[in-house]
Amino acid sequence: MNCPTSISAHWTVTINGTVKESDHVFAKYESWDFIKWNNREKLHMHMLLKVKFEPEMLKSVDDRISQTFSFLINETFKDFAFNVEKQTITVHKNFIAAASPVFAAMLEPHTKESLEGKVEIKDFDYVTVKAAVDWMYLRYLNDNSSIRTLLNLCKFVDKYDLAGAAKIFDKVREKLNLSILLDVLKFSKINSLDKLYDRCVEFFGKEFEHNAKYMKNFDSLELQFLQDVIKKRYRS
Numbered sequence: 001m002n003c004p005t006s007i008s009a010h011w012t013v014t015i016n017g018t019v020k021e022s023d024h025v026f027a028k029y030e031s032w033d034f035i036k037w038n039n040r041e042k043l044h045m046h047m048l049l050k051v052k053f054e055p056e057m058l059k060s061v062d063d064r065i066s067q068t069f070s071f072l073i074n075e076t077f078k079d080f081a082f083n084v085e086k087q088t089i090t091v092h093k094n095f096i097a098a099a100s101p102v103f104a105a106m107l108e109p110h111t112k113e114s115l116e117g118k119v120e121i122k123d124f125d126y127v128t129v130k131a132a133v134d135w136m137y138l139r140y141l142n143d144n145s146s147i148r149t150l151l152n153l154c155k156f157v158d159k160y161d162l163a164g165a166a167k168i169f170d171k172v173r174e175k176l177n178l179s180i181l182l183d184v185l186k187f188s189k190i191n192s193l194d195k196l197y198d199r200c201v202e203f204f205g206k207e208f209e210h211n212a213k214y215m216k217n218f219d220s221l222e223l224q225f226l227q228d229v230i231k232k233r234y235r236s
Contacts, residue, residue, distance in 0.1 A: 077092065078090040078091055078092055079092060079093050079117060080092065080093045080096065080107070080117055080118065080119075081117060081118040081119075082118070082119060082121055082129050082133070083118055083119070083120045083121065084120075084121040084122075084124065084125070084126050084129045085125055085126045087126050088118075089126075089129055089130060089133055091133060091136075093107050093114075095136060095137060096133075096136055098163075099135075099136035099162055099163050100136070100160045100161055100162050100163070101161055102159070102160040102161050103160060106119065124152060124155070124156055125152065127149055127152075128149060128152040128153055128156055129156070131145065131149060131153050132153060132156045132157065132160075132162065135153070135157070135162065135164070135168070136162065136163075139164055139167075141167070141168065141171055145171075147172070147175055147180055147184070150168065150171055150172050150175065151172065151184065151187050151196075153168055154168055154169055154172060154193055154195075154196050155187075155191050155193065158191070158193055158195070165195075166195070169195045169196055169199055170199070172184065172196060172199060173199040173202065173203060176199065176200065176203040178211060178214065178215045178216070181200060181203070181204065181215070181221075182217060182220055182221070184196065184200055185197065185200050185221075185222075185225060188200065200225070201225070201228045201229050201232055202232065204225075204229045205229040205230075205232050205233035206233075208229060208230075208233050
């Protein structure tokens with residue numbers, strides 16, 4: 001999260017009675033080396049991170065969300081349209097250009113879409129495009145979205161290279177189960193969505209023995225998929 005003010009961090013680590021402390025002021029978006037321990041020791045750490053938000057930090061986040069939401073619902077200054085399934089979704093050129101290099105190129109002054117102020121989208125339904133617009137403005141994803149909508153959204157963000165796409169693929173990963181795995185794998189293959197395929201590999205490999213035992217249509221899985229699962233589960 002980007003904040004207008006610096007963040008002071010203090011943490012304490014205790015391992016087998018040894019206590020170490022450290023402080024750092026984060027003045028920008030950055031990483032910071034953790035406390036050094038004996039390099040010969042391989043430590044497995046269980047960590048609890050508590051983040052204290054000051055009122056002005058929360059206000060900054062709330063203001064930004066409410067502002068972009070106002071842009072989304074206010075039609076006054078919208079200057080571009082997605083035409084999909086005989087319906088129109090109006091947007092701001094600057095918002096979609098910032099969210100997608102594909103849209104940015106589409107909106108160059110000399111292009112047909114830029115001159116006409118619209119683009120016809122024929123390979124996605126209205127629900128998917130509306131969800132994509134909500135994502136571009138708000139980084140919002142409806143938790144109740146159907147798996148079909150999420151899959152189509154994965155295809156959309158891949159085609160238009162939307163910012164933050166990984167979170168959408170992760171949402172599909174959260175909803176994955178054995179009953180829909182084959183359908184998701186088929187969708188990933190047809191649409192060449194490697195990131196979606198990787199989430200399927202991760203899902204099946206996490207509880208490989210259980211999944212292999214209880215998946216009813218296990219024999220329908222492709223050999224290459226099982227090889228990828230085993231490689232990730234036992235070799236990575």
